[in-house]
Amino acid sequence: MNTPTQDAGRVRFDASQGPRIVGPNDGKAVDLGSVGVRFMTWAEETGGGFSLVEHPIAPRTLVAPLHKHSREDEYSFVVEGRMGALLGDDVVYAGVGDLAFKPRNQWHTFWNPDDRPCRILEVISPGGFEHFFDEVAALTGDSSAPESLPDPAELADLGARYGLEFDPESVPRLCAEHGLTHPLLEAS
Numbered sequence: 001m002n003t004p005t006q007d008a009g010r011v012r013f014d015a016s017q018g019p020r021i022v023g024p025n026d027g028k029a030v031d032l033g034s035v036g037v038r039f040m041t042w043a044e045e046t047g048g049g050f051s052l053v054e055h056p057i058a059p060r061t062l063v064a065p066l067h068k069h070s071r072e073d074e075y076s077f078v079v080e081g082r083m084g085a086l087l088g089d090d091v092v093y094a095g096v097g098d099l100a101f102k103p104r105n106q107w108h109t110f111w112n113p114d115d116r117p118c119r120i121l122e123v124i125s126p127g128g129f130e131h132f133f134d135e136v137a138a139l140t141g142d143s144s145a146p147e148s149l150p151d152p153a154e155l156a157d158l159g160a161r162y163g164l165e166f167d168p169e170s171v172p173r174l175c176a177e178h179g180l181t182h183p184l185l186e187a188s
Contacts, residue, residue, distance in 0.1 A: 010044035027054075030137035033183040035063045039134070043127025051127035056119045057083070057112040062174055062182040066109045067159075067166035072129050074102040074122055076110065081118030084178060085110040109170070111180050132162045 013020055022040050029038040034057075041052040055076075057063060066086065076083060076094065083094045087108045094100045102108045112118035124130060135158055139150040150158075152168065159166055171184045 010042050012047045013045045028134075030133065032133065032136055032140065034061055037130075037133040037137070039130055040121075041127075042130060046127055048126050048128065050123055050125040051130040053122050053124070053130050053133065054119065055122055056117060057081075057110075059112055059115045059117065060180050062109065062111040062171065062178070062180040064109050065166045065168045065184070066107050066170035066174070067164060068107045069102075069104045069129065070163035070165070071104060071126070072163075073104050073125050075125070076100045076102065077121045077123070079119050079121055081112060081116055082114050083110055083118055083120055084113040086174070107167075109174065111174075111178060113178060113180075129162055129164075132158065132164065 027039045029036060031037075036054075036056040038054040038056075039051075040054060041050070043049075043051045055063070076085070077099045078094045078096050080096065082096075083098075083100065085092050085094070085100055085102070085108060087100070087102060088106050092100065093113065100110075102110075110120075136150065136155070139154065139158070156166075168184060171182050174180065175182055175185055
């Protein structure tokens with residue numbers, strides 16, 4: 001899939017270009033309201049094998065409605081705080097140094113269950129889904145305000161292009177069960 005957001009002059013990184021370090025403040029960063037996204041490695045830079053994003057998650061925040069990917073697996077490595085997740089029918093918690101596997105075709109979601117920040121590194125394999133986040137940011141104007149949420153039909157169309165299926169009706173239940181908030185709750 002080649003979308004306009006992917007055409008940013010990124011090319012596969014190889015040793016001929018010299019050493020490459022992505023520092024703690026490097027990479028494009030956007031705020032999607034329920035989660036931040038810092039783009040660290042794009043699929044185009046890895047030959048499509050994977051992409052890497054950092055997700056800072058505010059305290060007591062649900063990142064996304066229940067959803068599943070048809071094209072990629074996700075691996076969440078916790079670098080700060082603690083992450084809660086619903087993986088299929090199982091609720092799990094991962095702390096600093098833990099890696100949670102979210103395989104394609106499994107319904108899942110994740111959140112910050114605590115009163116302090118959480119930060120995860122998300123490996124997406126194969127890469128490409130990071131462009132979904134970039135396109136959502138373009139739709140919302142990179143704003144965390146509830147009134148900037150994209151139109152649900154537009155978001156569903158975008159998700160379908162990326163092989164993503166989601167259940168927005170799961171948000172109130174998940175927030176109530178786990179003591180969380182989400183921009184969809186604030187918008188209603």
